Amino acid sequence: MLRYLSFAALAILVPMKSQAIEVLNSIKPFEMISHELILEGQTTSSLLNANASPHDYAMRPSDVKRLNSSDVVVWFGPDLESFLDKSLEGKSNVVKVVDIEGMSLREFGDDDHGHEGHHHGSYDPHVWLGPKQALKVAQAISAKLITLDPENRTEYQQKLAKFEANLSQTESEIKQDLAPIQTEGYYVFHDAYGYFESYFSLNNLGHFTVSPERKPGAKTLISIKTTLKEKQIKCVFAEPQYTPAVIESVTRGTGTNIGRLDPLGTDIVVEDGSYFTFLHALSDSFTDCLSQ
Secondary structure (H helix, E strand, C coil): CHHHCCHHHHHHHCCCCCCCCEEEECCHHHHHHHHCCCCCCCEEEECCCCCCCHHHCCCCHHHHHHHHHCCEEEECCCCCCHHHHHHHCCCCCEEEHHHCCCCCCCECCCCCCCCCCCCCCCECCCHHHCHHHHHHHHHHHHHHHHHHCHHHHHHHHHHHHHHHHHHHHHHHHHHHHHHHHCCCEEEEEECCCHHHHHHCCCEEEEEEECCCCCCCCHHHHHHHHHHHHHCCCCEEEEECCECCHHHHHHHCCCCCEEEECCCCCCCCCCCCCHHHHHHHHHHHHHHHHHCC
């Protein structure tokens, strides 16, 4: 029967072969999102390994080669990866998250606790930690892939719809997991979790620093130590990228637990579903420390 079908009919039966598109992301969390959206035969990777911080990274010649050979480059913008600004200027194959239409961004205030006169860009770049913002990032990446490979529009749209469904399910599960600890007070090492905290209504009482490469000053540390002693603060969260002794010294003698939050998903393997695993891991870190 098939031999009598026209070429047009056969084209409907046989899916279009996707272009061998390579998506390069500045950091691993964007790679995890990109991975959910690419088609078979396409690749995604990140410029920085999970232990490196985008806040103070220095470009290498091999990085420039990768930027020039990639079909799509995903980055937040100069507030996070200032080292990419000149290399990506004027390029059309770029998804610049800070410029995505309709993206709801959190502004860093000049009165931020631990700011100490350091201007850390206007906007909080940690958008991958907020479900609403992550969906906007996914939509922008998907739109860029469709622009490059329009023949497979339907497949990209299906991938995006699946991402949205998985994200919605993950949000529901996390809301349920975090409900018992929503009122528990805690401190974080750096002011990175605002999108997640706001979405899931957590009780962040402060941070040590806005910019992790800047150590908090004596005034800030004294103020935090006083707060830990006076109030029943359940937890202070450190990060694997930065293990400052200041957290141990400030919590000593206060009875406050030390937890660990990983904003970059260091130990998570990039594979199908890894972005949702990452969000769950973050939720588990809050629950483990704050339920003690």
